[in-house]
Structure formats: structure tokens, C-alpha cells
Amino acid sequence: MKDKKPAAATLHQQILSDIETRIVSGEWPPGHRLPFEVDLAKSYDVSRMTVNKVLTKLADAGLIERRKKSGSFVAQPQVQSAILEIHDIEAEVRSLKRDYRYRLVEARRRKASEPELAAFELAGKTDVLALSSVHYAGDMPFCTEERLIHLGVVPQAADVDFAQTPPGQWLRVEVPWTAAEHKIYATGARGVVAERLALPEGAPCLVVQRRTWSDQGPVTFVKITYPAETHAIVARFTPAQAGKPAL
CATH class of the missing domain: 3.40.1410.10 (Chorismate lyase-like)
Structure with missing residues (x-):
């Protein structure tokens, strides 16, 4: 019996937790540019919509800044x-x-x-x-x-x-x-x-x-x-x- 494909919500939480850990640990320091949505989607084998929702949640939490035409960057701590x-x-x-x-x-x-x-x-x-x-x-x-x-x-x-x-x-x-x-x-x-x-x-x-x-x-x-x-x-x-x- 084949393993079931993880639910979208599970993938969403997995990606969110992974990126948040990289930021909080300092692996991605303030000012670091995150990979583009298309690259993150390919890396996690998910849709761009899922990645966009993750980035939106990170931005709402103040962990990243989303800049039009430039990408997403780790926010300076405030x-x-x-x-x-x-x-x-x-x-x-x-x-x-x-x-x-x-x-x-x-x-x-x-x-x-x-x-x-x-x-x-x-x-x-x-x-x-x-x-x-x-x-x-x-x-x-x-x-x-x-x-x-x-x-x-x-x-x-x-x-x-x-x-x-x-x-x-x-x-x-x-x-x-x-x-x-x-x-x-x-x-x-x-x-x-x-x-x-x-x-x-x-x-x-x-x-x-x-x-x-x-x-x-x-x-x-x-x-x-x-x-x-x-x-x-x-x-x-x-x-x-x-x-x-x-x-």
C-alpha cells in the first residue's frame, strides 16, 4: 500500500516551521533574501500558492519583509x-x-x-x-x-x-x-x-x-x-x- 501524500495543511506547517527555524537560529540573518517563490515551491514540491500563504504568514508575524519586484527578506528585529x-x-x-x-x-x-x-x-x-x-x-x-x-x-x-x-x-x-x-x-x-x-x-x-x-x-x-x-x-x-x- 502506497503512503498517502501529506495534506496541504501539513505541508504548509512543515515549510513554515522550516523557514522560521532558519530565521530564528540565525542561519538566515536579518537582510538575507529568501529564495523566490518558484524556487521554494520546487524545493518543497508544492504549489506556489502554498508557498505564498507561508510567506504571507511569516510577513504577518514580522519575521520577513516582502518587497515588490525584489523578493522576501529576513526582517530586522524590532x-x-x-x-x-x-x-x-x-x-x-x-x-x-x-x-x-x-x-x-x-x-x-x-x-x-x-x-x-x-x-x-x-x-x-x-x-x-x-x-x-x-x-x-x-x-x-x-x-x-x-x-x-x-x-x-x-x-x-x-x-x-x-x-x-x-x-x-x-x-x-x-x-x-x-x-x-x-x-x-x-x-x-x-x-x-x-x-x-x-x-x-x-x-x-x-x-x-x-x-x-x-x-x-x-x-x-x-x-x-x-x-x-x-x-x-x-x-x-x-x-x-x-x-x-x-x-
Whole structure:
């Protein structure tokens, strides 16, 4: 008895799962052009209509972009962060269904410079732990992190191996914060930031700069730089006064 030919729905799911796995695993990175519909149909021995339905579903899920007369391309990952929340970068990456990896570039204890004292709103001398790191989504750089930890308030940070634990994760667990300030601005990739993000000089980037305090004083000052095309900032708010006209 001959095997029955798989149902169209089964073939549809098989192709969808196969292409999605290639994208999520990084085998097909952002910007990669998918084979044309006719080639995919031939490869899977299905009709072009079946392939078209698969590509439409992938596009609706935000995994690919379909460009008229050019074909289908793996979409750049898009993350939306709320301005008034402190997000875990690993959680942001995993929300994209990508593997997370973190690399500590440098950790150095030193005296705070005058601009750094100003950032911490301190007048006297103090020690800081200066940390530089890169966060990855799959094999692609996701963002860079430049962080200062105020050792006058968090002395235990000097003994932590931040090569194993991202500082943001450690601080959220070990040092409860009572106030935070965000500053968001656009900039161009320069120097080591461009190199670490694998971007050309001057490529647009989005910077999230944050300061946090505890009851004992300033805790950390951090600057996180994202490639502009992979990140968006979202704010949700309500009117200050009920009945106020919309602007």
C-alpha cells in the first residue's frame, strides 16, 4: 500500500516551521533574501500558492519583509521598550526568539572623573567600577553598554565577576532602587561603538542613558547604545487633568 501524500495543511506547517527555524537560529540573518517563490515551491514540491500563504504568514508575524519586484527578506528585529521601565536586555533579546549572549569587554576600578561626578551629582572624590560590555542576539550585536557603578554606595560590586553576570541583572537583584532618570537621544556610531555593533562610522543609533538612586545615594550611571533600525521607544501616558482637550 502506497503512503498517502501529506495534506496541504501539513505541508504548509512543515515549510513554515522550516523557514522560521532558519530565521530564528540565525542561519538566515536579518537582510538575507529568501529564495523566490518558484524556487521554494520546487524545493518543497508544492504549489506556489502554498508557498505564498507561508510567506504571507511569516510577513504577518514580522519575521520577513516582502518587497515588490525584489523578493522576501529576513526582517530586522524590532524591540519596543517603555521609557519609564527598566528592562532586562536578555529578556528583550529572548522576546525576539533569539539566543542571548553577553560579553564583558572591560572592568576597571578607578576614581570618578569630574564629568562622572557631575553625572552622579557628587561633589567629593569617589571610586567607581567602570564596565564596558556588548549584548548579542544570536550572532549579531544587539547593543553596547557603558556603565559606572558607584562603589561608595555599592562596595560589594567590586568583588563580583561581571564576566559571568551582566551588571544590570545583578543590580536589579542586589540593590533595590528608589528613583531613576532616563534620557533618550539619537547619535551616530563612532569608534569602538561602531566596531562593537558592527556598524559603519556614522550609522544612526539610539542611546538610552539612565541614572538610578537608592536610599543611600546614586547607584549607577549607564549608557546603552542600540542600532537605530532595531529598537524603538514607546511611552504610554494619561492626561494630567480629566477633561483636558487632546493636543
